[in-house]
Amino acid sequence: MIDVLYFAWVRERIGLPRERVETGAATVAELVEELRAREDRYAAAFADLSALRVAVDQELADFDASLDGAREVAFFPPMTGG
Amino acid sequence: MIDVLYFAWVRERIGLPRERVETGAATVAELVEELRAREDRYAAAFADLSALRVAVDQELADFDASLDGAREVAFFPPMTGG
Amino acid sequence: MAVRVQETGFDPGAELNAFTAAASGAGAVVSFTGVVRDLDTGGLDRMEIEHYPGMTESAIAKIEAEAVRRWRLADSLVIHRYGALAAGETIMMVATAAPHRADAFQAAEFLMDYLKSRAPFWKKEVTADGAAWVAARDADEDALSRW
Amino acid sequence: MAVRVQETGFDPGAELNAFTAAASGAGAVVSFTGVVRDLDTGGLDRMEIEHYPGMTESAIAKIEAEAVRRWRLADSLVIHRYGALAAGETIMMVATAAPHRADAFQAAEFLMDYLKSRAPFWKKEVTADGAAWVAARDADEDALSRW
Secondary structure (H helix, E strand, O other): OEEEEEOHHHHHHHOOOEEEEOOOOOEHHHHHHHHHOOOHHHHHHOOOHHHOEEEEOOEEEOOOOEOOOOOEEEEEOOOOOO | OEEEEEOHHHHHHHOOOEEEEOOOOOEHHHHHHHHHOOOHHHHHHOOOHHHOEEEEOOEEEOOOOEOOOOOEEEEEOOOOOO | OEEEEEOOOOOHHHHHHHHHHHOOOOOEEEEEEEEOOOOOOOOEEEEEEEEOOOHHHHHHHHHHHHHHHHOOOOEEEEEEEOEEEOOOOEEEEEEEEEOOHHHHHHHHHHHHHHHHHHOOEEEEEEEOOEEEEOOOOHHHHHHHHHO | OEEEEEOOOOOHHHHHHHHHHHOOOOOEEEEEEEEOOOOOOOOEEEEEEEEOOOHHHHHHHHHHHHHHHHOOOOEEEEEEEOEEEOOOOEEEEEEEEEOOHHHHHHHHHHHHHHHHHHOOEEEEEEEOOEEEEOOOOHHHHHHHHHO
């Protein structure tokens, strides 16, 4: 079980800010494939990975990052702070 | 007649902040030569021109600048504002 | 070093004075204040800032620690708001204090560049006609390459 | 654009807030505040700042006009004190406001670099043992070459 968080337009497309996901995915990319296969709204949110950023346990990560021991994965567009 | 102003340690060495000088000097450098010839305190103040800056009518200038029409010449060390 | 992520407004002038007073021995204090701008076409109803609680604070703390490692700083401060803000409201503030001005300036610019692209905030502009997420600017991403 | 050369103290925070409020439409405000530092060895009684009345104001106005020419600025402010100041007192302040942060930062650094070496101020440090004029730093002169 892993907590998956969505922010900004990713959250809006998927329609919820966070959910617990039962997954055997070894990497972020595998988790994305599982989510994409669920429903159209997930497929829409994850259509273009180059427009997305990911954090594993609140640290920026790559899509090929391992989920071994991870408790929380977040997906969001490029940040616009400041 | 020209107003000659001195600032910081130049003022302290010469012993006054400003004076009116009767001069026929065509350039700042000629004015410096005239002042140097006056007294030791002037010679001391103008001993090393590389340590001095000059302004003619309140604009930074070079020692070879013309005094044609000038009303005010100021001598001072490199500035330390900010 | 301090990080404050908050929904409530703050007074940049009062923050600057308190920061300067606390950074004893620093001759140079630089501040950056970010203010909500109206759209070029006008009509901004509000800007909504979303953030990632927990990661926001730790990401900014890491950015500040990196600034302290790179430059000789007496102190640094980051305040960033989230929630709904109107045009003219202060979004955020960075302040740096250092013995010399070059360190204070560079550290403040570094903090700003990283906050823009590496702190988990997202801005949405809301008008009477609808809402649009602010897109990340290539120039902001490019700005990181100089550090 | 404003220049104030004065003997009396001022409140940097209040100045920053007033400047920001007046620079409507600017998203980015940068400030620099210079504070009198004690000597490394301690014991500074006061710093005395001498200036060249008339030229000071016109030299700073020229520096500001050059900044406005080079960067897209909404507004700029320079306040610089003269006379006797104690350690911890604010000597001077620069503020810049711009639509984008890079302009605000660069213009503020430019103004500071020029104020350091091209505005007619001279600092003298006074201790119980005597007084010494602050020497210009080569680094300050070198800083001008980047603009």
